[in-house]
Amino acid sequence: MATDEQQRKELGAFLRARREQLDRTAYGLPPAGRGRTIGLRREEISYLSGVSVTWYTWLEQGRDINPSRQVLDAVATALHLTVAEHDYALRLAGFAPARPGTGEAVETAPAHVQRFLDALEEHPAYALAPDWGVAGWNAAYEALYPNVATTPPEKRNLLWLIFTDPAVRDLLDDWDDTSRRFLAEFRAEAGPRLGDPRYRDLVGRLMEASPEFRERWESHDVRGFESRERVFRHPSLGRLVFEHHQLRPSDQTDIQLVVYTPADAAARARFFRRRD
Structure with missing residues (x-):
């Protein structure tokens, strides 16, 4: 399912932000350079999710690709996303509907x-x-x-x-x-x-x-x-x-x-x- 450019960019930025905020010790991984314990590499998420490094990199870059729901589910698991975060990623990729409603401007409550x-x-x-x-x-x-x-x-x-x-x-x-x-x-x-x-x-x-x-x-x-x-x-x-x-x-x-x-x-x- 194709998504528009804005949603692809938001999905990529979201995944990157989550990856860079992960605690390496929660994964049993050793510190990265200079003893850094926060943030996983793309290659590590690729290995943990079973998604190729190239494909995952394209996701973070907001490329015009069509990730399957299985790919997004695997990435969500590897990133330890919460239920709300997982749902957010799916909606950005077009797999889960946005909250019912038109989203049109509402100036005054009916x-x-x-x-x-x-x-x-x-x-x-x-x-x-x-x-x-x-x-x-x-x-x-x-x-x-x-x-x-x-x-x-x-x-x-x-x-x-x-x-x-x-x-x-x-x-x-x-x-x-x-x-x-x-x-x-x-x-x-x-x-x-x-x-x-x-x-x-x-x-x-x-x-x-x-x-x-x-x-x-x-x-x-x-x-x-x-x-x-x-x-x-x-x-x-x-x-x-x-x-x-x-x-x-x-x-x-x-x-x-x-x-x-x-x-x-x-x-x-x-x-x-x-x-x-």
């Missing part, structure tokens, strides 16, 4: 999606477009992050806010870890669409605006979404602990809903008593 967000009332929640533009939110989320209502629509993008808004950095108890996770999750979803002008523009602007983004984007990290505990340091409400969940309306699969639920009854009472 009315019934916004009504659902509002019905959550006490739970901070927002809607993300495919490019991670914030397309809707409820009053509880605005209480948690007031800037969402005052940020211009063209900059109301979760990835942009994470890396450029000082208020977000102050709000997040673990900005470094959360920003890395969000970027890896964004890449997992956006990979096959990185050639789209909207995505290229967003990435280009972030590369210029944020040194942290620029450094982490080049690492090609990919992760699937995981529900997890989130800690916020609200300027007036203090320390808040939530659980972070993701939903997708079956009739609006281009939109993902992110919902925060208080971690326990005490946290819920504290948040809403002080918010009111």
Whole structure:
């Protein structure tokens, strides 16, 4: 299955980044030159996967070739890719479909999606477009992050806010870890669409605006979404602990809903008593 040039380049860069970040000791391999223990050679991945050095090199170079799924599966095993990373590589090569939906721009959440967000009332929640533009939110989320209502629509993008808004950095108890996770999750979803002008523009602007983004984007990290505990340091409400969940309306699969639920009854009472 042929892929377009952008996807071939992304697949090659992704495989190379993963190979160069591997721990040689995890493979029982001796250190490379000057005692280096991080990074395997192409020849070593070739041997471990049973794929010829030439073919694997062409994969990393983004050549216009048609790798079989068996080849990609073997390379994924040799690189110790996670499930999310393996799926990402397959989708870039055209073997697994992108997440259902058109990927078209979504400026504002449909009315019934916004009504659902509002019905959550006490739970901070927002809607993300495919490019991670914030397309809707409820009053509880605005209480948690007031800037969402005052940020211009063209900059109301979760990835942009994470890396450029000082208020977000102050709000997040673990900005470094959360920003890395969000970027890896964004890449997992956006990979096959990185050639789209909207995505290229967003990435280009972030590369210029944020040194942290620029450094982490080049690492090609990919992760699937995981529900997890989130800690916020609200300027007036203090320390808040939530659980972070993701939903997708079956009739609006281009939109993902992110919902925060208080971690326990005490946290819920504290948040809403002080918010009111």
